[in-house]
Amino acid sequence: MPVKVIGMIGVAPPQGTALHVIAGGISRSFLREFAQAHETAGFDYVLVGYYASSADGFGVATYAAAHTEKLSYLIAHRPGVVAPTLAARAAATMDQLSGGRLALHIIVGNSDADQQREGDFSPKEERYQRASEYLEVMRKVWTSTTPFDFEGRFYRFKDVFSEAKPFQQPYPPLFFGGSSPGAMEMGARHCDTFAMFGEPLAETAERIAELRRMMQPNGRQPRFNVSFRPIIADTEGAAWDKAKKILADLQAGGLPTKPQDKSAERLVELARRGDVHDERLWMPVAGAAAGKGNTSCLVGTPEQVAAAMLKYYRLGVASFLIRGFDPLGDVADFGRELIPRLKAGALEIDREQAAA
Numbered sequence: 001m002p003v004k005v006i007g008m009i010g011v012a013p014p015q016g017t018a019l020h021v022i023a024g025g026i027s028r029s030f031l032r033e034f035a036q037a038h039e040t041a042g043f044d045y046v047l048v049g050y051y052a053s054s055a056d057g058f059g060v061a062t063y064a065a066a067h068t069e070k071l072s073y074l075i076a077h078r079p080g081v082v083a084p085t086l087a088a089r090a091a092a093t094m095d096q097l098s099g100g101r102l103a104l105h106i107i108v109g110n111s112d113a114d115q116q117r118e119g120d121f122s123p124k125e126e127r128y129q130r131a132s133e134y135l136e137v138m139r140k141v142w143t144s145t146t147p148f149d150f151e152g153r154f155y156r157f158k159d160v161f162s163e164a165k166p167f168q169q170p171y172p173p174l175f176f177g178g179s180s181p182g183a184m185e186m187g188a189r190h191c192d193t194f195a196m197f198g199e200p201l202a203e204t205a206e207r208i209a210e211l212r213r214m215m216q217p218n219g220r221q222p223r224f225n226v227s228f229r230p231i232i233a234d235t236e237g238a239a240w241d242k243a244k245k246i247l248a249d250l251q252a253g254g255l256p257t258k259p260q261d262k263s264a265e266r267l268v269e270l271a272r273r274g275d276v277h278d279e280r281l282w283m284p285v286a287g288a289a290a291g292k293g294n295t296s297c298l299v300g301t302p303e304q305v306a307a308a309m310l311k312y313y314r315l316g317v318a319s320f321l322i323r324g325f326d327p328l329g330d331v332a333d334f335g336r337e338l339i340p341r342l343k344a345g346a347l348e349i350d351r352e353q354a355a356a
Contacts, residue, residue: 006322007045026055039069041332042339048073050077078115091172102167102168132186147160173192188218226317228309239304259292
């Protein structure tokens with residue numbers, strides 16, 4: 001299956017060298033331009049992020065989908081903020097109106113403080129247990145052809161039925177991330193794609209094998225996504241110079257100081273072990289940002305970075321979330337220089353494997 005490339009959109013123009021793209025007020029013109037730039041560049045999906053203070057993801061994706069033709073939307077979604085029955089109908093509606101251009105990235109919130117802004121004071125492991133029940137209900141709403149009752153620890157419903165069914169069958173793709181046992185158990189039971197931050201090849205292979213083992217009793221085959229911040233330039237030296245300037249700009253603007261979850265802790269530990277792993281994986285930004293914001297970088301020429309990504313593809317990674325520190329400008333560069341090389345290389349690997 002061809003490799004998929006995922007970007008990330010926001011609703012307001014970021015200022016300077018950007019760690020995040022989902023803060024600020026709502027600019028319709030910028031959102032439209034940002035989504036259309038990704039479509040023009042050859043991205044398959046864009047992630048719509050989530051904070052308790054950010055614009056509503058379904059609204060953002062619906063507006064952007066109305067101004068694009070092929071681009072799909074991976075909406076970050078927190079179980080527990082609304083009822084799973086309502087969320088299932090909202091997702092089915094958007095999937096139908098967009099012609100099947102929806103996926104959901106299930107997150108339970110990496111910050112207790114941000115959860116509490118929405119009135120949720122549950123501990124994180126309990127949130128994963130609730131999310132598992134939530135997804136069980138959502139999947140049943142999407143697939144049930146008759147009304148059903150449900151009674152669990154966190155949710156109770158009677159005579160549930162939705163006339164709105166997803167365009168994609170049996171339902172839109174479900175992504176998840178995380179490194180805790182609760183996250184892995186939830187994802188193994190209910191989700192399709194395991195989204196990982198960029199780690200060295202050996203660690204990534206271990207995580208892929210772990211989830212495959214967990215899914216095997218369910219008879220399910222997981223897919224895998226890895227997130228990177230590519231830093232590319234015409235020469236390798238120029239790319240490393242660019243990377244060092246990005247780090248200095250981010251440090252001058254202030255960065256988080258404490259990892260918020262186990263995935264972030266893993267990145268910080270990798271940064272402590274060394275600046276560079278596997279020749280191209282550059283970790284100082286992840287270390288300086290306390291593992292926040294998909295900050296594992298790949299540095300080099302477009303050819304070198306594409307070759308590095310294809311090593312992950314050979315491990316079984318089916319999609320990549322890539323974004324830069326110049327959010328809009330880097331989209332065009334990636335579309336011109338990186339994405340064509342990545343997709344062509346993945347097709348060549350597919351042909352090799354088919355012939356073998």
